[in-house]
Structures are given as C-alpha cells and as structure tokens.
Amino acid sequence: MGEHAAGGSNNTGKSAKKTAAAAKKAEPVKKAAAKKAEPVKKVAAKEADPDKPVARKAAAKKTVPAKKAVGAKRTAPVVKKTAAVVKKTAAVEKIAVEPPTGESRTALVRRARRINRELAEVYPYAHPELDFENPFQLLVATVLSAQTTDLRVNQTTPALFARYPAPEDLAAADPEEVEEILRPCGFFRAKTKSVIGLSKALSEEFGGEVPGRLEDLVKLPGVGRKTAFVVLGNAFGRPGITVDTHFQRLVRRWRWTGETDPDRIEAAVGALFPKSEWTDLSHHVIWHGRRICHARKPACGACPIAPLCPAYGEGETDPEKAKKLLKYEKGGFPGQRLKPPQAYLDAGGRAAPPLGAA
Missing domain, CATH: 1.20.5 (Single alpha-helices involved in coiled-coils or other helix-helix interfaces)
Structure with missing residues (x-):
C-alpha cells in the first residue's frame, strides 16, 4: 500500500515534469506566432x-x-x-x-533626264512667255495668267503698267479702274483684289520691293507656290519647279510620278533632277505641253521624245496628221524679245510650228 502510494506519487511527478517541458518547448513557437501576427494587427488597426x-x-x-x-x-x-x-x-x-511604273528608280532617273535633254534641244530658247521688265511686273503678270493665256496677259499688262508702274501706284489705285483694265483676262474682280492686295503688302511690308524668299512670296495675296517659283526662278535666278496644268499632265503621262497633288508632284519630280535644272526643266515641260503634248489629243506622231514616252499612242501617231495638231502663237513665241531661232522659221522667214513644216 505504501509502495503503491509512493509509486503513484512518483508517476504524478513525472507527468508534471513532462507537461512543464512541453509548455516550455511550445513557448517560443507561441512567441514567434504572436510576433508575426503583431504587424498585421498594427496595420489593420491603423488602416481602420x-x-x-x-x-x-x-x-x-x-x-x-x-x-x-x-x-x-x-x-x-x-x-x-x-x-x-x-x-x-x-x-x-x-x-x-518611288517610280510609279515597274522600272527601277535608276532607270526612271535616266529616262527623265534624257527627256529633259531632248526637250532642251527642241526648245533651246524656252523661257517664261510673259512680258516683264522687273520682278514686280513678272509677279503681277503671273497672278493674272491664272485661267487665261499668256498671250492675253501680254495684251493687257502694257496698259496696266503704264498707269501703275510701281507697287505704291497700284496699291493706291481705284479698284473699278483696275477692273476695267483687267476685264479681258477673266475673273477680273478677283484678280484686281489680288494685285492691289499684293501691291499694298509689298509697299507696307517690303519697302516696295518683291521679296526673294519663298516663305515671303507665298504670304502675298493671290500668290501660291507655283507663282512664287516662277518669280524666284526667272527674276532672282533661284531654282524652282513650276507645277502648272501642263507640267502636271506631262509628268504623269511620262510616269515620272503618280501623284496628283501639286506639292507632292513638285517633291517627286524635284528628286529626279539636280536643283540647278529645276527652272529650265519647268520651261521645257510647259513649252512641250503647249505646243505638242496637248491635253485632249497629243501630237504623238510629231513628238521628238516619242521613243521615251510610255504614253505614246494616246494621241495621233500618223506623222502628217500629227503635224496639223502642232500649236504655236502668231509671231513665233509670245513674250520673246529676240528673233525666233532659225530652226523655227520656214523658207520665207515666217514663224513655223516648233518642229518646222515638212
């Protein structure tokens, strides 16, 4: 009995020791868990x-x-x-x-430049076909040439410049009097407004002188890039491409470009030639468009660049019939002060079509 009690007491002591050891062993785990949970509680409390x-x-x-x-x-x-x-x-x-056809860019450049060389031989005296004596007269004449012929402008401007020789004179002119002078040119009211407006701008902003910069010219009333390049190229000797209706028609027929916007045509064609050739190139193309490569029925059979033209056959190919389609102004070349070159005169010394009569 006493031994049993002693044994029970001994067992109880061992159990207590085991429980204490387990508790001691579990304490660090509890502390770690509490420590880990503490920041979460703090954040939760602060966020609240x-x-x-x-x-x-x-x-x-x-x-x-x-x-x-x-x-x-x-x-x-x-x-x-x-x-x-x-x-x-x-x-x-x-x-x-890029070339609008299947030919390489190198081939296109060579063909374009050869066409220009051929045209230079056919039209060695190509020039602006407007009569002028100074940059102001050329500027006004070019503005007036819109929607009419150069010949008609040349018949009108002598009276205009005789009465208003300088920008200051035209700036102070009576619009009704100017309209009466410009009536033969067509759209005379709009053109009167433009020439008087640009004359005022020249007088007030440029001291009565025509500016020699593109950015200044295009600010003038009635003056666009085409007109500006005519003035820059022929009055100041600064190269420029004049993209008029003839130029647009021909460069598309020759497939130099497929563009239709004048500014993009200017950029595309300008990339094919040295800048120094731009002004003469414009004259050659425009002269050819007026005399041979017409809009409705080009004279293909009388064209000197027929072998180089992708559009050959769009017009009359019979040589005799094609010669009848050639156009030229009476007296040879409107605006030309020099005697027409001998190649353009017939046996009697009279002006003949550009290629001469057979």
Missing part, C-alpha cells in the same frame, strides 16, 4: 483609422494601380493614332520617291 498617415498612405497605394490603369487606357488610342500618322507620313514619302 483614415486620419492616420499610414492609413492615408495605404489608401494611396491601393488607388495607384487604378490610376495607372485609367491613364494607360486613355493614352492607348493616342499612341495608336500617333503611330498611324507616322505610318501614313512614311507612306506618303515612299510614294513621292
């Missing part, structure tokens, strides 16, 4: 109070991704649109310099 800085900071952190997402959503179309514009611009530049 919106007036505390940490809560505001946490709230800001939560809203940042949302803002970024909205910004990204808004800028995506803009970026996409910008990329489309860049792509379109690149495409425009590519069209402007």
Whole structure:
C-alpha cells in the first residue's frame, strides 16, 4: 500500500515534469506566432483609422494601380493614332520617291533626264512667255495668267503698267479702274483684289520691293507656290519647279510620278533632277505641253521624245496628221524679245510650228 502510494506519487511527478517541458518547448513557437501576427494587427488597426498617415498612405497605394490603369487606357488610342500618322507620313514619302511604273528608280532617273535633254534641244530658247521688265511686273503678270493665256496677259499688262508702274501706284489705285483694265483676262474682280492686295503688302511690308524668299512670296495675296517659283526662278535666278496644268499632265503621262497633288508632284519630280535644272526643266515641260503634248489629243506622231514616252499612242501617231495638231502663237513665241531661232522659221522667214513644216 505504501509502495503503491509512493509509486503513484512518483508517476504524478513525472507527468508534471513532462507537461512543464512541453509548455516550455511550445513557448517560443507561441512567441514567434504572436510576433508575426503583431504587424498585421498594427496595420489593420491603423488602416481602420483614415486620419492616420499610414492609413492615408495605404489608401494611396491601393488607388495607384487604378490610376495607372485609367491613364494607360486613355493614352492607348493616342499612341495608336500617333503611330498611324507616322505610318501614313512614311507612306506618303515612299510614294513621292518611288517610280510609279515597274522600272527601277535608276532607270526612271535616266529616262527623265534624257527627256529633259531632248526637250532642251527642241526648245533651246524656252523661257517664261510673259512680258516683264522687273520682278514686280513678272509677279503681277503671273497672278493674272491664272485661267487665261499668256498671250492675253501680254495684251493687257502694257496698259496696266503704264498707269501703275510701281507697287505704291497700284496699291493706291481705284479698284473699278483696275477692273476695267483687267476685264479681258477673266475673273477680273478677283484678280484686281489680288494685285492691289499684293501691291499694298509689298509697299507696307517690303519697302516696295518683291521679296526673294519663298516663305515671303507665298504670304502675298493671290500668290501660291507655283507663282512664287516662277518669280524666284526667272527674276532672282533661284531654282524652282513650276507645277502648272501642263507640267502636271506631262509628268504623269511620262510616269515620272503618280501623284496628283501639286506639292507632292513638285517633291517627286524635284528628286529626279539636280536643283540647278529645276527652272529650265519647268520651261521645257510647259513649252512641250503647249505646243505638242496637248491635253485632249497629243501630237504623238510629231513628238521628238516619242521613243521615251510610255504614253505614246494616246494621241495621233500618223506623222502628217500629227503635224496639223502642232500649236504655236502668231509671231513665233509670245513674250520673246529676240528673233525666233532659225530652226523655227520656214523658207520665207515666217514663224513655223516648233518642229518646222515638212
């Protein structure tokens, strides 16, 4: 009995020791768990109070991704649109310099330059067919030449310049009197407004002198790039391409470019030639368009560049019939002060068509 009691007491002591050891062993685990959970509780408690800085900071952190997402959503179309514009611009530049036919660019440049050399031999005296004595007269005459012939302008401007010889004179002119002088040129009211307006601008902004810069000329009333390049090339000796209706028609027929916009035609054709040739090139092409390569029925059978022309056959190919289609002004060349070259005179010394009569 006593031994049993002693044994029971001994067992109880061992159990107590084991429980204490287990508790001691589990204590670090509990502490670690409590320590790990403490920051979470602190953050939760601070986030619960919106007036505390940490809560505001946490709230800001939560809203940042949302803002970024909205910004990204808004800028995506803009970026996409910008990329489309860049792509379109690149495409425009590519069209402007690539040959419109299957020939290589090198072959196109060679053919274009050979055509210009041939035309230079046919029209050695090519020049602007407007009568003028100074840059102001050329500027006004070129503005008046829109939608009419150079011959008609040359018949009109002597009276205009005799009465109003300088920009200051024309700037102060009575519009009704100017309209009466310009009536034969057509669109006389609009042209009167333009020439008086540009004269005022020359007087007030340029001291009565015609500016020699493209950016200044195109600011004048009634003056576009075509008119500006006529003045720059022929009054100031600065190269430029004059893209009028004849020029547009011929360079497309020759497949120098497939463009239809004058500015893009200017850029495309200008890339085929040295800049120093631009002004004479314009004269050669325009003269050919007026005399042989007409809009409705070109004289293909009398054309000196027929072997180089991809559009050969669009007009009359019979040589005899084609010669009847050649055009020239009475007296030879309107605006030319020199005697027409011998190659353009017949046996009796009279002016003949550009290629001469058989």
